[in-house]
Amino acid sequence: MVDPTSDARARWQADYDEARLRDAPFETMSGVPLDPVYGEGPYPGQYPYTRGLHAAGYRSRLWTMRMFAGFGTAEDTNARFKELLRAGGTGLSTAFDMPTLMGRDSDSPWALGEVGRAGVAVDTLADMEDLFADIDLSTVSTSMTINGPAASLLAMYIAVGEKTGIARRELAGTIQNDILKEYQAQKEYIYPPRPSMRIVTDMVKFATAEMPKWHPISISGYHIREAGSTAAQELAFTLANGFAYVEAAIAAGEDIDEFGPRLSFFFNSHSDFFEEIGKFRAARRIWARWMKERYGATDERALMCRFHTQTAGVSLTAQQPEINIARVATQALAAALGGTQSLHSDSFDEALALPTEKAARIALRTQQVVAHETGVTNVADPLGGAPFVEWMTDEMERQAEAVFAHLDELGDGSILEGVYAGIDNGYFVGEIADAAYRFEREVNADRRIIVGVNAFTDGDEDTDPNLLRIDHATEEYQRKRLDAVKKDRSQEAVDTALAVITTDAADPTVNLMPSIIEAVKVYATEEEIAMAMETVFGTYVETAIV
Amino acid sequence: MTPSGGEDTTMTPSGGEDTTVTPSGGEDTTVTPPRIVLAKLGLDGHDRGIKVVARMLRDAGMEVIYLGLRQTTDSIVAAVEQEDADAIGLSMHNAGHLTLGPAMLAALDAADLDVPVIIGGIVPDVDLAILHDAGIAAVLGPGASADEVVSTVRRVVDDA
Numbered sequence: 001m002v003d004p005t006s007d008a009r010a011r012w013q014a015d016y017d018e019a020r021l022r023d024a025p026f027e028t029m030s031g032v033p034l035d036p037v038y039g040e041g042p043y044p045g046q047y048p049y050t051r052g053l054h055a056a057g058y059r060s061r062l063w064t065m066r067m068f069a070g071f072g073t074a075e076d077t078n079a080r081f082k083e084l085l086r087a088g089g090t091g092l093s094t095a096f097d098m099p100t101l102m103g104r105d106s107d108s109p110w111a112l113g114e115v116g117r118a119g120v121a122v123d124t125l126a127d128m129e130d131l132f133a134d135i136d137l138s139t140v141s142t143s144m145t146i147n148g149p150a151a152s153l154l155a156m157y158i159a160v161g162e163k164t165g166i167a168r169r170e171l172a173g174t175i176q177n178d179i180l181k182e183y184q185a186q187k188e189y190i191y192p193p194r195p196s197m198r199i200v201t202d203m204v205k206f207a208t209a210e211m212p213k214w215h216p217i218s219i220s221g222y223h224i225r226e227a228g229s230t231a232a233q234e235l236a237f238t239l240a241n242g243f244a245y246v247e248a249a250i251a252a253g254e255d256i257d258e259f260g261p262r263l264s265f266f267f268n269s270h271s272d273f274f275e276e277i278g279k280f281r282a283a284r285r286i287w288a289r290w291m292k293e294r295y296g297a298t299d300e301r302a303l304m305c306r307f308h309t310q311t312a313g314v315s316l317t318a319q320q321p322e323i324n325i326a327r328v329a330t331q332a333l334a335a336a337l338g339g340t341q342s343l344h345s346d347s348f349d350e351a352l353a354l355p356t357e358k359a360a361r362i363a364l365r366t367q368q369v370v371a372h373e374t375g376v377t378n379v380a381d382p383l384g385g386a387p388f389v390e391w392m393t394d395e396m397e398r399q400a401e402a403v404f405a406h407l408d409e410l411g412d413g414s415i416l417e418g419v420y421a422g423i424d425n426g427y428f429v430g431e432i433a434d435a436a437y438r439f440e441r442e443v444n445a446d447r448r449i450i451v452g453v454n455a456f457t458d459g460d461e462d463t464d465p466n467l468l469r470i471d472h473a474t475e476e477y478q479r480k481r482l483d484a485v486k487k488d489r490s491q492e493a494v495d496t497a498l499a500v501i502t503t504d505a506a507d508p509t510v511n512l513m514p515s516i517i518e519a520v521k522v523y524a525t526e527e528e529i530a531m532a533m534e535t536v537f538g539t540y541v542e543t544a545i546v
Numbered sequence: 547m548t549p550s551g552g553e554d555t556t557m558t559p560s561g562g563e564d565t566t567v568t569p570s571g572g573e574d575t576t577v578t579p580p581r582i583v584l585a586k587l588g589l590d591g592h593d594r595g596i597k598v599v600a601r602m603l604r605d606a607g608m609e610v611i612y613l614g615l616r617q618t619t620d621s622i623v624a625a626v627e628q629e630d631a632d633a634i635g636l637s638m639h640n641a642g643h644l645t646l647g648p649a650m651l652a653a654l655d656a657a658d659l660d661v662p663v664i665i666g667g668i669v670p671d672v673d674l675a676i677l678h679d680a681g682i683a684a685v686l687g688p689g690a691s692a693d694e695v696v697s698t699v700r701r702v703v704d705d706a
Contacts, residue, residue, distance in 0.1 A: 098589040098640055110589055113645025118590075185613055187591030228594050279658075318668075318688045324682045352670060353641070433597050434589050444692045453689040467670055470641060544614030546600040 008041030011190045015045050015055035023496045026059060026378045034378045039385035042337075048288035050281050050384075052339045053304050058371075062343040063335075066143060066308065067368050070095030070119035070355045072474045073481075077120040080357070081135060087361050087370060090171075092141040093344060094131070095119035096153075101188045103149040103530030106478040115475040116448065118354075119145075123527075124481045125520045128156040129163065137161050141199040143218070143308070143342075148190035149175040151199055154216070157485040172213040172275035174264055174308070176205055177403055180218045180241040180419055183542070185227040190530055193423055194503075195537035196338075196431025199512060200245065201252045201302035206513040208259045215264040217245060218308065224428075225268035231275045232396055233440050234268060236403035237428060240415055245406075246295055256295055260302020269335040270312040271327060271344075277383060278392030280338025283307065287396055307340035309335040316350040319452035319460040324348040325362060333526025337383055343367055353467040355506035396409040427546050433546065482525070489523040497522050505536040560570050578705040580584050583631040587612040588636070595666060596637035598693055599686075606696040619653035626661055627655075632703045633683075638667040648680045660701045666690070 027033045036059055037043055037051070037296045040189075044052030054060060067089050069080045081092055096119040099111040105123045115121050120256040122128055132142075137160065140377050146153045154175050158168050179196040182189040187335055189196060200217065207216035223236035242263065245369065267283065269276050287305035291297040309426050310332035323507025325348045328506055332345045345363040347355030355363070383389045384531040404415065410427070449455045497519035504510040519529050585592060592657050600610045608670060611629050613621065614619055626634060636650060643665055650663055662683035669677065677685055683702045686695055 102589050105591070112588075112638060112649075113642035114589055117641040187593065226594070228598075312606075351556075353602050397603065433594075437598055437601050440692070450689075454691075463671060541612065544612050546597050546604075546610070546611050 001383055005040065005287070007396050008043060008046060010043065012037070012043035012046060012055055014376070017284060019054070019056035019060045021056060021059050022061070024059075028375055028378075032460055037159050037380045037384075038382070044380040045265075047292070047300075047303060049284040051381035053284065053341070057339070057378075058336075058377035061100050061382070062377060063340050063372050064091040064141070064308075065089050065364060066091035066093045066344055066369075067364055068093040068143075068145065068310065068344045069360065070097075070243045071118065071468065072470055073118040073477055074120055074127040075133075076116070076137070077130055078133050080360070081131075083357060084138070084360065084364065085135075087364055089364055090389075091141045091143065091342065092135070093168070094316040096120045096144075097145055100153075100526060101146060101148070102192045103152075103360075103526055104272045104480055105525045105527040106475065108527060110474075113475075115478050117370075121478045122258060123478070123525050124485050124521060124523045125156050125159050126485045126523065128153075128160050131265050133158075137164065138170050139165045141174075141213075143174040145176045147176055147179055147182050147188050150175050150527055151203055151512060151516050152520060152526050154203060155513065155520040158517055159521050162319070168211050168214075170213065171211060174218050175203070176218045176266070178217055178241065178266075180423070181220050181237070181243060182240075183540070184224060184237060185421045185432060186223040187231075187542070189470075190534065191537035192540045193420055195533075196298050196540075197248050198271065198508060199533075201221065201254075202247050202511045203512055204245070204249055204259055204262060205252065205254060206511055208254065208262050211212060215262055217262070218264050218266045219245065220266040221413065222266050222268045222310050224432065225270060225312065228439065229432045230435050231270065231272070231279045232399035232544045233403070235279050235283055235286075235396055236400035238265065238267070239283065239400065240404060240419055241295070241532060242287065243415040244419040245289060246291070249413060250295070250417075251438055256291070257299035258300050260299060261304075262289060264464075265307035267307050267309050267340075268312050269313050269331040269338070269340075270512045271331065272328060272390050273334050273395075274388060276331070276334040277338045277389060278394075278396045280307075280309075280335070280388075281381075281384075281393040282396035282400065285393070286403060306341050308344070309338070309340040310344040311335070311346045313346050313350050315448065316346060316348070317452050318351040319457065320462070321348050321350075321352060323451060325366065329366050329370070332367050333376065335372065335373075336370050336376050337485070339341075339381060341457070349467060354466045355464060358466075361493060389493060395436050395492060410468070414504070421493045426543065429545055493522040494519070494524045494528065497524055498528055501529060501532040502535055505533045533534070547664055574628050580699060581609040581611065581629055581631045582633045582635055582699060582703075583611045583613060583622060584635045584637070585617040585625075585696070586615045587619070587622065587636050587650060588640065589616065590638060590640040590642065590651065590668050591615055591634050592639040592667075593637070595639070599635065599666060601639070602692045602695050603699060604638060604691075606659060608696075619650050619652065621651065623653050623657045626659055627657070631661060633643050633699060634661055634705065635662045635699070636665050638669070639666055641668070643667070643669050644676060646675060647682050651681050662705070662706045664698065664702055666695075 045055035098114045104110045203216045207214045219242045221234040225234040282304045288303040311328045347359035347369045348362045349359045407418030410421045498517045504515045664684045666686040
């Protein structure tokens with residue numbers, strides 16, 4: 001029984017009473033009325049937010065059902081965006097192709113065979129306009145997964161908004177823009193770490209000042225985990241990167257209470273159910289504590305680890321792919337029990353190709369089942385207080401703190417310097433590769449069972465689901481499109497705009513966003529803009545470590 | 547971006563400089579261990595698989611030269627020549643295999659190198675025949691065990 005007179009409980013109740021609730025019966029399927037929360041404080045919405053960011057949990061708002069999508073041309077993806085919104089998706093999330101992710105145009109020699117295959121091809125503002133055609137950017141929030149060239153894509157989004165009469169202040173969404181994890185895991189960098197951090201900091205400053213509804217960074221663990229890290233490493237490396245960005249912003253003269261609320265996170269939801277839930281809860285607790293005690297934040301919103309989650313792509317099998325639906329369901333459930341703000345659920349054909357429309361719809365429906373049928377949204381942090389869950393939360397925190405201590409030492413009291421050093425000396429990639437190999441050894445020795453792969457393989461041969469194929473015509477179409485845009489625009493305006501970017505890049509006191517926005521408006525290409533900065537920043541080539 | 551090889555990481559079997567290793571298993575009659583160049587061709591940056599494969603092959607006593615990300619057919623050909631490699635392993639997760647696989651074969655042809663190419667990664671079943679017909683020696687899909695990976699490389703090297 002909870003002591004109703006406790007101060008924490010009373011404060012929680014006051015917060016809860018102010019919350020606007022969804023119009024839903026907060027009772028079990030059998031009609032048993034439920035309390036919004038059970039157990040001990042600190043309660044949801046109370047520092048250090050272990051039990052959740054908001055007093056009413058999902059009673060006030062469900063997580064955003066934000067399905068990652070992108071393939072082929074901007075028109076192809078625009079159609080998929082609309083389908084997902086029609087099917088009940090509540091936010092957009094954009095996947096770009098490899099050339100776009102790496103700051104290369106569709107006619108680059110590097111783009112051969114890659115245009116539109118891993119995501120949508122975007123070369124200029126013209127593609128961005130097609131991508132969001134007939135979608136009202138003032139009512140829908142958009143996430144964009146892009147890092148090295150993030151500034152250009154944010155600039156294009158702003159330009160699209162302005163062309164449709166929407167001020168940048170009104171634009172809601174997130175841009176991933178988490179360059180540190182690129183050197184550690186995803187490998188989609190262009191420039192070396194320090195100049196890249198300058199771009200990130202410029203974008204954070206710009207958004208803090210001009211785009212109150214925009215998250216200029218999504219500090220990510222998803223990719224670190226997919227690359228093979230353990231859950232605790234995912235947690236630790238992500239939050240450490242977060243601390244690094246905070247230190248960089250502070251060093252650039254920004255106020256932590258101003259930019260703190262702009263930061264957001266992105267975690268993986270993997271197969272070990274309770275490990276993941278412990279991880280999510282520990283993330284909130286650690287972030288709040290460090291922001292307050294180490295970095296001196298006082299605004300409550302700066303202490304909050306708000307995060308998007310994606311179910312673990314790497315856990316999905318090519319063998320008997322339909323069973324991936326079951327995997328995604330348990331992973332989505334873990335994310336909901338972990339209190340995520342936003343969720344992408346993978347499609348069952350993940351290990352084979354980009355999702356077909358049907359597979360994407362099934363994935364969305366999976367989230368909808370969790371949200372609307374399981375009842376887990378009726379009670380905030382429903383597993384809080386369970387001995388195992390609290391122990392797991394503590395254990396994740398303990399392991400993460402050991403990593404922070406190491407990085408702090410490596411960086412002589414600066415996590416930012418520690419992260420730079422860890423990138424330089426191979427610490428992150430080495431830990432990740434070791435963990436990946438350990439896992440592989442366990443699977444090979446049948447110590448770790450993967451259904452359909454090393455056990456229960458009957459049915460593996462029953463293959464060939466209908467797969468999404470990207471036509472080679474996409475590449476041809478995109479090259480022609482790019483040609484047409486280049487012919488149509490003012491080359492002089494482009495050259496001038498690019499020269500300004502280069503000049504600005506060379507001056508660390510100048511924010512790069514304005515010049516990049518100007519360049520996209522005159523239809524400079526993504527690669528042209530990337531190159532304009534490359535002349536100043538140089539490129540990054542990693543040391544190949546096994 | 548300059549296409550570049552980063553640094554070679556030549557993985558020699560542990561035990562020092564002597565690289566003559568008798569492979570375990572009994573069937574294999576090669577005295578010198580196979581030398582294989584591993585690389586990611588094109589922009590794809592997903593390197594978890596190729597790194598795991600590199601360790602598997604090293605553990606099996608092979609000499610692995612991992613070139614890293616963002617290699618070109620030129621940089622791979624140069625490494626093959628320099629290292630006198632017996633095979634090439636390419637890792638692909640971005641659906642570029644039908645373009646990049648044949649491109650690698652063409653580059654080897656132009657350099658007059660007769661070295662088998664193995665592709666690992668995500669290749670839909672329907673594309674397997676196309677790649678084999680084009681001259682790719684083997685394709686290793688997701689979930690391939692260490693035994694499959696090692697025996698495939700050995701077989702491909704022996705058959706060449």
